[in-house]
Amino acid sequence: MKRRAFLEVLTKSVSAGMTVGWSRLEGSAGIMTVTGPIEHGKMGFTLIHEHIMVDFVGAGEVGPHRYDARQVIDRALPFLSQLKNEGCKTLVDCTPAFLGRDVALLKQLSEASGLYIISNTGFYGAVEGKYLPGFAFTESADQLAKHWINEWKNGIDDTDILPGLIKIGVNRGPLNTMDRKLIEAAALTHLETGLSISSHTGNGLAALEQIIILEEHKVNPRAFRWVHAQNEKDKEVHLEAARKGAWIEFDGISENSMEEHIQFLLNMKEHGLLDQCLVSQDSGWYHVGEENGGNFRPYTYIFEVFIPELKKGGFSKKEVRKLMIENPRRSLEIMIRAN
Numbered sequence: 001m002k003r004r005a006f007l008e009v010l011t012k013s014v015s016a017g018m019t020v021g022w023s024r025l026e027g028s029a030g031i032m033t034v035t036g037p038i039e040h041g042k043m044g045f046t047l048i049h050e051h052i053m054v055d056f057v058g059a060g061e062v063g064p065h066r067y068d069a070r071q072v073i074d075r076a077l078p079f080l081s082q083l084k085n086e087g088c089k090t091l092v093d094c095t096p097a098f099l100g101r102d103v104a105l106l107k108q109l110s111e112a113s114g115l116y117i118i119s120n121t122g123f124y125g126a127v128e129g130k131y132l133p134g135f136a137f138t139e140s141a142d143q144l145a146k147h148w149i150n151e152w153k154n155g156i157d158d159t160d161i162l163p164g165l166i167k168i169g170v171n172r173g174p175l176n177t178m179d180r181k182l183i184e185a186a187a188l189t190h191l192e193t194g195l196s197i198s199s200h201t202g203n204g205l206a207a208l209e210q211i212i213i214l215e216e217h218k219v220n221p222r223a224f225r226w227v228h229a230q231n232e233k234d235k236e237v238h239l240e241a242a243r244k245g246a247w248i249e250f251d252g253i254s255e256n257s258m259e260e261h262i263q264f265l266l267n268m269k270e271h272g273l274l275d276q277c278l279v280s281q282d283s284g285w286y287h288v289g290e291e292n293g294g295n296f297r298p299y300t301y302i303f304e305v306f307i308p309e310l311k312k313g314g315f316s317k318k319e320v321r322k323l324m325i326e327n328p329r330r331s332l333e334i335m336i337r338a339n
């Protein structure tokens with residue numbers, strides 16, 4: 001199905017106020033990648049939280065003048081090809097606007113590597129607003145949502161590339177005014193577009209507060225991914241958020257944290273909540289401003305070490321499939337999850 005026709009199906013269904021009708025019309029829900037929409041069954045093995053490029057310079061100075069796109073491609077492509085060779089099909093790039101999001105570059109890398117790559121709309125409010133544009137401080141949640149909805153309808157920057165999710169970032173709870181505004185804007189955007197929400201979240205309290213705000217806006221927490229849930233060490237909070245319907249994303253897998261990630265997953269499994277867990281590595285990336293992009297962490301640790309360790313830890317093949325294929329697919333499907 002062509003992109004335009006897919007969008008018409010989505011838009012019609014969304015404006016009709018029903019769960020996005022793509023599933024009824026086409027047999028499955030849709031996913032939006034930087035190279036266009038795909039049927040969700042095509043996603044395959046998915047890394048739900050990684051980065052290809054990040055620029056930490058701040059919203060005031062960030063922009064394409066800061067890097068040479070050719071050099072970024074040359075540096076990142078071998079890592080993406082290596083990932084593809086391991087059997088990964090889809091990578092979600094979680095770099096938001098004002099932190100180095102460049103969707104044209106992602107599209108080139110997707111075509112060159114053969115991976116589906118998914119980008120995002122939204123703003124990152126953590127780190128005291130360093131990555132927020134000035135207007136984010138004065139505009140309302142409703143106005144912010146309009147920018148994000150516009151990216152979904154008309155494309156990101158000057159391209160026709162559309163976001164596949166909403167990515168925001170909030171500090172530790174209790175949430176400040178800006179944090180609350182961002183999750184509110186995400187709720188409003190979700191209700192218009194069916195895009196699911198990834199929120200970089202400071203701690204468990206901030207996760208629970210965001211869930212309450214979503215519910216106040218009649219958004220079902222199934223639309224919400226609690227990003228960096230591993231930073232909350234109290235496993236009870238993981239359970240509490242999952243029982244409210246949220247996705248619990250343990251996304252910092254590396255050699256230093258592997259054991260802890262497995263323990264968190266075992267706890268979720270014991271409580272019958274593995275259906276709401278996601279795993280990823282938050283790895284990569286080309287660091288803008290550093291010599292040849294600085295230290296680029298490969299994306300393949302999860303294949304080489306983590307999955308074999310999960311199996312040794314008692315996770316069945318079916319459970320690994322759930323974590324790496326089925327849960328990401330269900331979580332990223334474009335559909336309105338309204339209460």
Ligand SMILES: [Zn+2]
Pocket residue numbers: 049050051094282
């Ligand atoms: Zn990240």
